[in-house]
Amino acid sequence: MTALSLKTVNKSFGSVHVLKDIDLEVEDGEFVVFVGPSGCGKSTLLRVIAGLEDATSGTVEIAGEEVNTVPPAKRGIAMVFQSYALYPHLTVRGNMALGLKQEGQPKQVIEERVAEAARMLSLGEYLDRRPSELSGGQRQRVAIGRAVVRQPKLFLFDEPLSNLDAALRMNTRVEIARLHRTLAASMIYVTHDQIEAMTLADKIVVLRDGRVEQVGSPMELYNNPANRFVAGFIGSPAMNFLPAEMVGGAKGQMIGIRPEYLRITDQGRFQATVTHVENLGGDTNVLATTDDGHPVTLRLFGQHSIRPDKIIGLDYDDAESYLFGEDGERVTAA
Amino acid sequence: MNKARRNPANIIAAHSILILYTVIALFPVFVILINSFKTRRAIFREPLALPDAESFSTVGYETVFNQGDFFGYFQNSMIVTVASLFFILLFGAMAAFALSEYRFKGNTLMGLYLALGIMIPIRIGTVAILEMMVNTGLVNTLWALILVYTAQGLPLAVFILSEFMRQVSDDLKNAGRIDGLSEYTIFFRLVLPLVRPAMATVAVFNMIPIWNDLWFPLILAPAEATKTLTLGSQVFIGQFVTDWNAVLSALGMAIFPVMVLYVIFSRQLIRGITSGAVK
Numbered sequence: 001m002t003a004l005s006l007k008t009v010n011k012s013f014g015s016v017h018v019l020k021d022i023d024l025e026v027e028d029g030e031f032v033v034f035v036g037p038s039g040c041g042k043s044t045l046l047r048v049i050a051g052l053e054d055a056t057s058g059t060v061e062i063a064g065e066e067v068n069t070v071p072p073a074k075r076g077i078a079m080v081f082q083s084y085a086l087y088p089h090l091t092v093r094g095n096m097a098l099g100l101k102q103e104g105q106p107k108q109v110i111e112e113r114v115a116e117a118a119r120m121l122s123l124g125e126y127l128d129r130r131p132s133e134l135s136g137g138q139r140q141r142v143a144i145g146r147a148v149v150r151q152p153k154l155f156l157f158d159e160p161l162s163n164l165d166a167a168l169r170m171n172t173r174v175e176i177a178r179l180h181r182t183l184a185a186s187m188i189y190v191t192h193d194q195i196e197a198m199t200l201a202d203k204i205v206v207l208r209d210g211r212v213e214q215v216g217s218p219m220e221l222y223n224n225p226a227n228r229f230v231a232g233f234i235g236s237p238a239m240n241f242l243p244a245e246m247v248g249g250a251k252g253q254m255i256g257i258r259p260e261y262l263r264i265t266d267q268g269r270f271q272a273t274v275t276h277v278e279n280l281g282g283d284t285n286v287l288a289t290t291d292d293g294h295p296v297t298l299r300l301f302g303q304h305s306i307r308p309d310k311i312i313g314l315d316y317d318d319a320e321s322y323l324f325g326e327d328g329e330r331v332t333a334a
Numbered sequence: 335m336n337k338a339r340r341n342p343a344n345i346i347a348a349h350s351i352l353i354l355y356t357v358i359a360l361f362p363v364f365v366i367l368i369n370s371f372k373t374r375r376a377i378f379r380e381p382l383a384l385p386d387a388e389s390f391s392t393v394g395y396e397t398v399f400n401q402g403d404f405f406g407y408f409q410n411s412m413i414v415t416v417a418s419l420f421f422i423l424l425f426g427a428m429a430a431f432a433l434s435e436y437r438f439k440g441n442t443l444m445g446l447y448l449a450l451g452i453m454i455p456i457r458i459g460t461v462a463i464l465e466m467m468v469n470t471g472l473v474n475t476l477w478a479l480i481l482v483y484t485a486q487g488l489p490l491a492v493f494i495l496s497e498f499m500r501q502v503s504d505d506l507k508n509a510g511r512i513d514g515l516s517e518y519t520i521f522f523r524l525v526l527p528l529v530r531p532a533m534a535t536v537a538v539f540n541m542i543p544i545w546n547d548l549w550f551p552l553i554l555a556p557a558e559a560t561k562t563l564t565l566g567s568q569v570f571i572g573q574f575v576t577d578w579n580a581v582l583s584a585l586g587m588a589i590f591p592v593m594v595l596y597v598i599f600s601r602q603l604i605r606g607i608t609s610g611a612v613k
Binding site: 084 | 437503506508511512514515527528
């Protein structure tokens with residue numbers, strides 16, 4: 001069964017067209033991540049799905065039912081916000097119970113579900129505290145707990161980890177992945193962090209300027225990007241783009257090589273001057289500029305002592321490079 | 335706390351400035367209070383002296399209590415002030431919420447229209463207001479005053495509160511919507527507590543002019559039963575003779591209720607600032 005299906009969804013704010021003909025299917029139990037640069041419409045799309053914004057045209061179906069005119073509370077969804085958005089006047093217990101109370105669930109059911117969620121997220125000892133007495137990580141766990149107790153058909157996460165520090169972000173990410181496995185629930189997750197996207201997603205939706213650029217599993221997008229935008233957006237450090245002319249290709253076309261597939265040799269296809277070296281311990285990022293002024297990044301495994309201003313020869317395998325046409329679309333079997 | 339702020343010289347300087355200001359601010363109140371307990375002769379002979387056994391007199395208070403219905407005036411002032419503040423805050427906050435929260439055609443125009451009253455003194459319309467009150471039969475009722483003061487206070491309230499409501503996290507309101515709270519519950523339970531400092535500011539700004547106003551009570555509700563405290567005290571100020579004992583006593587008693595209201599609101603103000611809400 002499909003948990004969510006969007007058909008030619010459009011959204012405009014006045015004369016600004018934010019979402020353009022979005023078509024999307026989310027299967028039951030799937031973890032879908034929306035990624036894209038800021039302002040690409042990913043959060044707006046999530047709000048349209050949640051019912052916080054009305055779609056200007058198109059249909060939104062949740063679990064097979066059209067919900068265009070259904071208020072957010074009756075759509076069978078739960079949402080986790082970036083700023084946690086806990087009710088400041090309620091305790092942790094009250095925060096988690098409020099949605100169920102509004103649904104008119106019996107007291108016993110509410111208690112059971114809150115206790116279950118508190119156990120899952122190890123919030124047991126904080127149940128009677130107020131949000132102001134909790135740390136950032138605990139607050140976000142409460143926000144997740146508030147979503148879990150509702151047993152929604154669809155979870156919506158709006159950049160839930162952006163306000164956390166790096167260590168907590170990693171822990172909470174793992175926690176969300178575990179939650180997804182235990183609940184086997186459908187989840188939609190908005191982020192601009194591609195590590196979150198790559199590690200959590202069953203399916204990634206890359207958005208740009210309100211359009212879906214590509215949909216696929218993380219590895220599909222990494223190995224087989226449909227266009228230059230997706231190729232440049234997925235992968236870190238970002239893919240290098242060089243004019244194909246430089247290595248004997250057609251004029252106007254661009255060649256894309258991931259930083260990890262560039263290697264240093266004496267007789268490379270082109271030369272570059274090192275401008276900066278980042279030693280990360282596990283691997284080393286080398287930033288360089290080719291002779292005709294194009295920046296390239298190399299990712300070398302292990303530790304290397306390369307000094308800036310050194311001239312290096314670079315080479316790559318054709319099988320590990322991508323060719324993009326003038327319009328940015330991928331050119332295969334060129 | 336850092337060193338600079340712990341420096342004793344700084345502390346002394348800061349405190350002496352604050353104490354000086356407090357003394358200046360409280361001085362007139364002090365003079366009113368001490369003179370209200372003196373005989374008329376003593377008031378004029380030595381205005382700054384404390385009442386002693388010879389000059390002590392409660393004649394002012396006696397006059398106030400015996401002439402006219404002081405408690406009635408007091409009650410009228412209280413009803414008018416509290417009711418006006420209630421309506422200003424309620425309707426002002428509701429309008430501000432609508433303006434800041436919902437996108438609709440003419441939103442900006444509506445906001446400007448509602449704020450226009452800040453620039454136009456309501457007293458210009460006194461004649462029209464009086465005619466309107468006469469036609470609706472509201473002359474010499476407290477409602478006439480409450481309605482006028484509410485109208486007078488709303489523009490500034492809408493202006494200040496809508497600015498504050500824009501700062502309330504959208505996520506919080508949306509979380510409420512997803513949990514199935516009605517727009518009224520979101521407004522009263524989530525948004526209002528977060529803008530409490532602004533509400534207290536608006537309340538304090540409006541309270542004092544309403545309490546002290548002489549103009550509208552004199553024109554719209556001069557009847558004995560609806561006289562406010564300020565209007566009631568005018569009895570003692572004559573063109574040729576002024577009963578200073580009575581005036582000072584009436585003023586002395588008029589200060590207290592505003593002070594009590596002020597303390598209530600300013601405490602709200604402090605609590606509002608210190609309560610941890612959204613990150």
